[in-house]
Amino acid sequence: GNSVTQMEGPVTLSEEAFLTINCTYTATGYPSLFWYVQYPGEGLQLLLKATKADDKGSNKGFEATYRKETTSFHLEKGSVQVSDSAVYFCALSDLRDNYGQNFVFGPGTRLSVLP
């Protein structure tokens, strides 16, 4: 079945440091790929997405590129801020029996950014 693997956290960085959170996936077919962020006490929010190979999703300074050859979708940000402290989930979706989507989430990576 489909699966998503993320680097284990927690990740602790100083403000303005470079961030990479690795994500690799296993899927049949051609899934869409997502990064969701969960701030403390809140639900999940979509951060960015990519729907086909070589697409780059970007939002709020975060970027991730859909790499089919390496089955990866690593999240990067050039300069993190304290407000980026959250849990980040990599996810994929594919068709579920020809209707809707079947989402699979990674285990999440907790990021703490220190001032």
Added chain:
Amino acid sequence: SAVISQKPSRDICQRGTSLTIQCQVDSQVTMMFWYRQQPGQSLTLIATANQGSEATYESGFVIDKFPISRPNLTFSTLTVSNMSPEDSSIYLCSAEGQRYTEAFFGQGTRLTVV
């Protein structure tokens, strides 16, 4: 996009009781889902809430424990029945629109069973 309102946002319940969580979407959506997120864990899909028919449950989840309703295209409820401390978790409602768009999430319900 869709905005999802979920309530209650948190509750503390006695074991053996039941809690119903409501999920309201501000637009008609094709699919609605319920997830459980145990402390420090990722999301586990409980079931797909089907409009006008019985929910479709994932392995390990049963209707008697987690009855779900979906009377229309914008509303669903999840009931956690006969609760035990092991049911303490965050429960998340999710909705999807057309194919290959993102999933939208409610803010979650943090349930503590004592």
